[in-house]
Amino acid sequence: MTLTRGLLIAGQEVPASSGRTTADIDPWTGRPYARVAAATPADVTAAITAAEAAFEQWSDLAPSQRRRILLRAADLLDQRTPQVVELMSHEVGGAAPWAAFNAHLAAEILREAAAGITQPTGAVLTTDLPGAYSLQARVPVGVVAAIAPWNAPLILGTRSVAMALAMGNTVVMKPSEDAPLACGLFLADVLQEAGLPDGVLNVVTNDPADAPEIVETLISDPRVRMVNFTGSTAVGRRIGVLAAEHLKPAILELGGKNALIVLDDADLNYAVDAAAFGSFMNSGQICMSVDRVIVHRGVAEEFTTRFARKIDSLPYGDPCDPHTVVGPVVNTRAAQRVTALIHDALGKGAHLASGTGKVEGAAGTLLRPMVLTDVTRDMDVFHGEIFGPATVIHTVDNDDEAVALANDTPYGLSGGVITQDTARGLAMARRIHTGIFHINDQTVADEPQAPFGGVKDSGYGRFGGRDGADAFTQTRWITVQAHGRAQYPF
Template structure:
């Protein structure tokens, strides 16, 4: 396991300690930490090592592409779980209160840096005004600040660079006439805190339309039909997960079939991960699955073994 340089304890060393205390034999899990400057060299060495039979990577699409190339060169299977531009579709018949609850949680859990978080809420015009007002009000009231305070709902992002990147996406959108329904997009002390942002009026010319946000901001798009909602949801290079809020299960299933994502949750937001379920995306969100039977197959090789139980096989020559 090579954890992120931004969080080597939580994403590697702590997991190793927990598994060791649970009885995992020494040497089964090996954690490799490194300086960021050495990351590419370390990754290349790990992939090339003959003891490594397959590679699982969770991270950015940019790095995932590089890892995919290297694993292919060594003919080693890879599972790549990469970025997302996940949409929550709020249809005309949606329970608006339910949709608001789902959107708040899906957009701002963990301050937004989750590959499954809601980057876009695509809402039918018939309920758009009610939804936007309720959603923005809830978001403005979210307690922000110290993650050690049990009352905090949205804490800081992982480092100053991550905060500045999200702030730049919001600043670019506002400069191009997007409107702030909640938040300012400004970085606050200690240099890693951004209060939750909701943007409306976002267009394709703005970076935030296509770029993964991976932080405490989301966008509301208003559409006039289910067809337009599906088209907009699919207008992204990513395809990880999505949610559909509707009172009609048949409609939800029909919409789910048309979305180009690896995961769809009907009457729920986009964040959900269970160990028995296959997890993964399509397009620039990566390939392969972990979890459930698909995960078992990803981590194993199917073999064919035969045995003659009596006599001898007969051969033509």
């Protein structure tokens, strides 16, 4: 039976003002899994009004009460892991281990945000004013616009709202059109059950064709005071420009062209396992996925042989099968985009060490995991983010070449190096231009207490930890004339 969901505005589930709905497609079957309300600009405005009305009461709520709500929501997410697994398999084709990890990490994000509620939120400053105190306070910004993607729907949906709510803001969330349930409405249900007051979190779903108008209405409303967006660099540029036009701060976590470097002293069995996980977890549809494995020439042939053998053995297919490692990509457009990159490379001289480059499955969304070799600069895959079940092996002669190749991209999100020499790895980490780097590990990692974000075309701003708390508050300078009177010249 197809699920039907409305918008969440002021704590109530309501239809779109136009009465329209849009289909949420199961990428494995190609059939609608759910139908959700297709919001209009008027609906967005109503959601902002609800968030503005709820702000004062929520921001004034005792920190301990806000903390209890988020901790309760985290516990509920843990309890509903089986529901998350089922939901993500049908909505985005997520394999069971990936979906379960979404539930686990989303719960931890809520717990970390709850911990941030009672951390210090200011400082006493020095002052030359006699009898006065000078204070720096961190205060909530107000209404936050949160725009979250489909690929890690529960993780990234939670991340887009958790710290904002913890710091006393209210939120209007626009989840991805490809995951309106897991990314938005399911999460809102959990928070409501945990005791979140009406209007504190509002969710507007939309038809894909209406996305530009919905986003512009959301960001341009003067009552919205900041924006956070996770998604592609192309869309992030437009979001950043729109936010800047309205003088609103933005956190943009965008794409990556992440490199895993395998040095000549690496444990090759470990390197193969690390590269396989980093490249093909969630069918490579993670912003931190390994798009490039850069291998020292001395071990390149042996690494490639072992890696190809490993990738050929990965079970791929139905995401509802508990043994599946690589499920379908999110839709037919994604499959066509990935195969276009592969076919362009093959036509210019690249070779497939694993995979076929052919689309499979009844819905046209399944790709056997692929490994490309002999990739050159004239190929689209050399520069473009793959964001699918494929990776590239490059061979280099020394550490300097590895660093240069890793940095030869406009992106700068994540990176990693496999080596048994920690000092060598640290020296490489200092030279790689990314916001995240892992020594003796692959590129996909996320901990809610760590500052998460990139540099260059991978965006700016940070989620997580103290950086996340600061991102969703603003500094206010307050003085108190506690003793005596201020002196004026006239």
